[in-house]
Amino acid sequence: MTADVLEHTHTVQAEKTHDAVRELTYAQAIQEAMAIAMERDERVFLMGEDIGVYGGAFQVTGDLYQRFGPERVMDTPISELGGAGVAVGAAMTGSRPIYEFQFSDFATLAMEQIVNQAAKMRFMLGGEASVPLVMRFPAGSGTGAAAQHSQSLEAWFAHVPGLKVVQPSTPHDAKGLLLAALEDPDPVMIFEHKLLYKSKGPVPEGYYTVPIGKAAVRRVGRDVTIVATSIMAIRSLEAAAQLEQEGVDAEVIDLRSIRPIDREAIIESIRKTSRLICVYEGVQQLGIGAEIAAIACESEAFDYLDAPVIRLGGADCPLPYNPELEKAAVPQIDDIVAAARRIVGRRG
Amino acid sequence: MPTEVILPRVDMDMTEGMIAAWHVDEGDEVREGMLIFEIETSKATMEIDAPASGIIRQINAPVGESVPVGRAVAWIYAAGEALVDHRERGGAAVAGGASMHPEEATQGQTQTKTPQTYATEAYEHAAPSDQNPHAADDVASTDGPEPLRATPAARRLAREHELRLVEIAGSGPHGRVAAQDVLRAAMLEEIPGAASNSAPHTRLHSITLRKGSGDPLVLLHGFAAESNSWRPFSQAVARLGGTEAGMLAVDLPAHGKSPAEAAGSLEEMVAALEQTLLDAGIERCHLVGHSFGGALALATSAQASRLEVRSLALLAPAGLGPESNGAFLRGLTDATRRSSLVPWLRQLFADPARLDEGFVATAWQQLESPEVRERLAMVADTFFPDGTQMLDLRHLLNDLTMPVRVLWGQQDRILPVRHADGLPGHIAVHRFTGVGHLPYVEAEAEVARVVVQNMASAMAVNTSARVAIR
Numbered sequence: 001m002t003a004d005v006l007e008h009t010h011t012v013q014a015e016k017t018h019d020a021v022r023e024l025t026y027a028q029a030i031q032e033a034m035a036i037a038m039e040r041d042e043r044v045f046l047m048g049e050d051i052g053v054y055g056g057a058f059q060v061t062g063d064l065y066q067r068f069g070p071e072r073v074m075d076t077p078i079s080e081l082g083g084a085g086v087a088v089g090a091a092m093t094g095s096r097p098i099y100e101f102q103f104s105d106f107a108t109l110a111m112e113q114i115v116n117q118a119a120k121m122r123f124m125l126g127g128e129a130s131v132p133l134v135m136r137f138p139a140g141s142g143t144g145a146a147a148q149h150s151q152s153l154e155a156w157f158a159h160v161p162g163l164k165v166v167q168p169s170t171p172h173d174a175k176g177l178l179l180a181a182l183e184d185p186d187p188v189m190i191f192e193h194k195l196l197y198k199s200k201g202p203v204p205e206g207y208y209t210v211p212i213g214k215a216a217v218r219r220v221g222r223d224v225t226i227v228a229t230s231i232m233a234i235r236s237l238e239a240a241a242q243l244e245q246e247g248v249d250a251e252v253i254d255l256r257s258i259r260p261i262d263r264e265a266i267i268e269s270i271r272k273t274s275r276l277i278c279v280y281e282g283v284q285q286l287g288i289g290a291e292i293a294a295i296a297c298e299s300e301a302f303d304y305l306d307a308p309v310i311r312l313g314g315a316d317c318p319l320p321y322n323p324e325l326e327k328a329a330v331p332q333i334d335d336i337v338a339a340a341r342r343i344v345g346r347r348g
Numbered sequence: 349m350p351t352e353v354i355l356p357r358v359d360m361d362m363t364e365g366m367i368a369a370w371h372v373d374e375g376d377e378v379r380e381g382m383l384i385f386e387i388e389t390s391k392a393t394m395e396i397d398a399p400a401s402g403i404i405r406q407i408n409a410p411v412g413e414s415v416p417v418g419r420a421v422a423w424i425y426a427a428g429e430a431l432v433d434h435r436e437r438g439g440a441a442v443a444g445g446a447s448m449h450p451e452e453a454t455q456g457q458t459q460t461k462t463p464q465t466y467a468t469e470a471y472e473h474a475a476p477s478d479q480n481p482h483a484a485d486d487v488a489s490t491d492g493p494e495p496l497r498a499t500p501a502a503r504r505l506a507r508e509h510e511l512r513l514v515e516i517a518g519s520g521p522h523g524r525v526a527a528q529d530v531l532r533a534a535m536l537e538e539i540p541g542a543a544s545n546s547a548p549h550t551r552l553h554s555i556t557l558r559k560g561s562g563d564p565l566v567l568l569h570g571f572a573a574e575s576n577s578w579r580p581f582s583q584a585v586a587r588l589g590g591t592e593a594g595m596l597a598v599d600l601p602a603h604g605k606s607p608a609e610a611a612g613s614l615e616e617m618v619a620a621l622e623q624t625l626l627d628a629g630i631e632r633c634h635l636v637g638h639s640f641g642g643a644l645a646l647a648t649s650a651q652a653s654r655l656e657v658r659s660l661a662l663l664a665p666a667g668l669g670p671e672s673n674g675a676f677l678r679g680l681t682d683a684t685r686r687s688s689l690v691p692w693l694r695q696l697f698a699d700p701a702r703l704d705e706g707f708v709a710t711a712w713q714q715l716e717s718p719e720v721r722e723r724l725a726m727v728a729d730t731f732f733p734d735g736t737q738m739l740d741l742r743h744l745l746n747d748l749t750m751p752v753r754v755l756w757g758q759q760d761r762i763l764p765v766r767h768a769d770g771l772p773g774h775i776a777v778h779r780f781t782g783v784g785h786l787p788y789v790e791a792e793a794e795v796a797r798v799v800v801q802n803m804a805s806a807m808a809v810n811t812s813a814r815v816a817i818r
Binding site: 274302303304305306307345 | 408500501502503504520526527
């Protein structure tokens, strides 16, 4: 985590109000974050395909069009490259756009704007301009949307200096990370898992942020560290509950942010448990798991490793349409349980 | 056949040494015992003598080079002997002879070897696929670097405990040494000079509970207890009268004030107990063993060759069946605070109200230390892995000729009382109603009486209670 981000998030946290907490869905929490942001700051506006009258492909923007009008909730043509170009320009010239890609897979159409423009501008212009752009990406598999609408491409973007990449797994974090992203001077990409939109959880009313670059320890344990992202953090927690019955005490770290990545949280946990499993939905090879494993091997955590690191990632194939094959192509709870048994030296 | 000059191991934890100086040149004639080179280790500089007489050839480790222990650094040839190309796996290639001047061959070899080639060769020599018998000629001995498998955590712990990984048996896949293997080895090596394979001279700590005459009564406590736990019982025996025997309580290996080094197997424990008693001038005794100490008492009665056990009383002994309360064992060794220990201690009693502050305080005094808990957890892991009793000692009862009594509480929640079923007919079994795992606490007076009667019967029979098995 860079120092300025730390400082920034601390300032924001100080403003945090202690409002009532309700149960909201992940989608509702994101919508609420966008509504609060637009109420607080007139520079904030939304762009995306079918986000206006239709309410968004996953109904995340919902009735914001009716509440804020067509000038602040703008439907864009089916051209991600064009839309992203508009968003980058708007961000550079003083606005705070939130651009929804209908599926994260379509980020491929906007690579030029994201990678070559948004990520580079602040550096190439010597800090005289920045691109405070927030991009939202419905991502992940499990909806039967097949190979072109089910990918987890976050690692691609985490490889690009100048971008920030977050993956909230709870309604609380979905709202807090979106508001933190709006405060950030740099482009932030939020990968929202499609299967999580309907999941519920406690969400405080009012304004708060979740710091970018800070992982959350979801469960404290001593036998094995499971570092997971997005929905895999949820599955890891369920796996940990099963493992507890077998006497295996797993620590679950929800990374929340993959760029910047919370090295300290990973290192500290491995020093305690001596074992590491990385769980993520993106294709396993050359993915986030490799980075996490490298942190373990390159840091003082190395001397504490007592078993080979295990990566559980997506299968090395385009995601299948067949529901059974689709499930088999990404880590499930049973896979995590089996990996944990293996790493602590149990059979069965 | 040339003699190889190897880089020797000059201290225990040395894995490589640096050539500090050569005192001979290639072509020099040397006599066996003559100083030929010096090596520098992390600790000292050592002078190395020629292992044979002859002519020095093929020096392949220049000054300043670090060389793994056991590698050949030069060869000593007989006068006129043709040079052997040690790098050639075929073994038959001879660099000398008419076609090439020996000095040239030597020179070529020394100068083309880079550190990388040393490393590669060393690895190749150790590779299991290497079936060429001449490989053994290249690398002096089995001390060469082997593909040791050990986790980073195991390596760190080995450094911290100053242990050599190659001497530790790995429990992981392909013999991989893991952290727990090193911790186990560290436990066994705790006392310097007491390696497990040397003659056991482990001295166990003991306390004299009463001075007396005749063959003493030796008391062996259970898992995670220590010798002081016998104090109230010894007073009950004293009050009862009928025996003037001295009483002695011994701390089991890895318990109380006794060292951990003999805790790796029951055989070592028997040897340590026997030696401890012999050292104290005790050649004959009466034994009382509780729980884990019962297993030791039984094995000692059957297997000790120099110690005569005159009578044996086993209180809820281990070793008579596979079941045990695994949760209890884990609870004891996992408890990091007094409050989490208490519920487990309660399991010991049929009447939990019997668990008083004094008992808790004594137990906590021992278990408070994380080191003690770790030691005990390893003992538990050795003898009771997954709550399963690995010791099967039932057969030992058959051949015992001294009076033997087995005493058990009907409400024992640690080791089931049914393990007292089906014992050989000459063994007396006493079952106490309303008593848990600690008959000598919950039925103190009754147990004391049975023990004293058992001792008395041994004297009456006046038989040599030696056991003839093994």
